[in-house]
Amino acid sequence: MLRLLSTNNIVNLLIFFFLFLGIRIITLFTNFPVSFPELTWLTLSEKIGENRLIYHQLESTLAPLCAFLYYFIDVLFGKSFLAHRIIASCFVFFHATIFQKICADFKLFPKKTFLPFYFYLLFSSFHQEFLYLSPKLFASTFIVCLCYYLFETYKQKTKSTHHFTIGFLLGLSSMCYFSYVLLIIPIFICFISFSNITRIKTLRFLLGFFVTYLFLLFYYYYLDASKSLYHQFITSIGFQPGVTYYFSLKRNLLLFVSPLVLICLGILSFFKSPLVTKVDKNIHYSFLLFGVFLLLISCLDATGSMGKFQLLVPIFAFFSTFYFISPQKQLIKNITFSIFSFLIIYFGLFFNSNYLTQKKYFDFSGLYVNKPLEGAITNKKVLVLGDGKIYWQNNTASTRFVNWGLSKKYFDGIDKLKNQLIIFNEFASDMPEVIIDLEEKMPLVFEKIPRLKLLYVQKDKTYFLKE
Secondary structure (H helix, E strand, O other), rough: HHHHHOOOOOHHHHHHHHHHHHHHHHHOOOOOOEEEEHHHHHHHHHOOOOOOEOOOOOOOOOOOOHHHHHHHHHHHHOOHHHHHHHHHHHHHHHHHHHHHHHHHHHOOOOOOOOOOHHHHHHOOOOHHHHOOOOOHHHHHHHHHHHHHHHHHHHHHHHHOOOHHHHHHHHHHHHHHHHHHHHHOOOHHHHHHOOOOOOOOHHHHHHHHHHHHHHHHHHHHEEEEEEEEHHHHHOOOOOOOOOOOOOOOOOHHHHHHHHHHHHHHHHHHHHHHHOOOOHHHHHHHHHHHHHHHHHHHHHHHOOOOOOHHHHHEEEEHHHHHHHHHHHHHHHOHHHHHHHHHHHHHHHHHHHOOOHHHHHHOOOOOOOOEOOOOOOOOOOOOEEEEEEOOOHOOOOOOOOEEEEEEEHHHEEEEEEEOOHHHHHHHHHHHHHOOOOOEOOOHHHHHHHHHOHHHOOOEEEEEOEEEEEE
């Protein structure tokens, strides 16, 4: 079976494509539950569509380029979860194609094979959070393209002219996911260790990287919002205020057992295999170096999200192929390949169909948005004070306070005149029809701004705008 699938022909490409489509189609055309991350991204894109400048007029931890891409998708397709999931599948297929091209053009394996393509698609589908159009998916697009140009510098050496492009792609990637700025370290290590880097080429790389930030800084400076941008950038590398913990990593470690075992086998095969040329050796060690730093970035990610491990998909695919491509012990590898593929497809299909969630083998209650109950608030402009994103479903978020972790400071510091003015101006410009006060902050707000109290009628922890 392994020998058949590793053959480089169009039939295998079609087999891999339909297998990938089969795993994902359940989430595209079935009543698969909406997740809180998806609901958050769609809500933010709606608010940006109201001409609100992110960070300055909208509380969010989303990176700027990513926010623009969500807004652009919202303009084209509206508040559509289906559109997000279809686009996410297209992105993953594009990533896998570029990754396959890298492996083929640089001859990273002893023979041509579609196994890198196969494993990339498979690893991108085995967990439900990998199916979303996340900031990490946007950022990975630029990183996969960056790797192609980086490996070109190993071949061209002194003749290479790609350093500006590499820096520019890294800048765009970090503008989708701020923590990716840390990848500047392994890239510099690769330049120094594996290519002939000069001062001019270093300056080109840095210019390419900083040109994206200079443009962003100039834009925010022109709008007198550079202070908000600076604060958001600093707090978004590593620990992020206002993030949501959907579920514990420990509870879901079982999902990663089979991939991790395979990766360990791949790394062992990597060190035992003969490397034909110096360029091959440099590229192989680059993958290992990137794997270490991507794992570090994933651990620094403050969220309890599994989606952060999406960054490691190229590394998983590379070392998995390394293990299966070597000719030794083919019988054992065929058995391993069959078991591994079955486990990944099983988890992909049944997690995506919410089967294991229904059986309560894993607790994803903090990840999915429950269907609204009969009589629930719908089609209203809602302000939620607290962790109550569920109220955004079938409603429109009101005011800039869409991230409670970042917005809480305004309500905790209501004694300050500055915060009173910010809250009053937000109500005046985008009056909420319903206020869900989960943190019981409104009584103090009404005490400090009595004019607002006249506009609302209270029912438990909910305030309704008077007609």
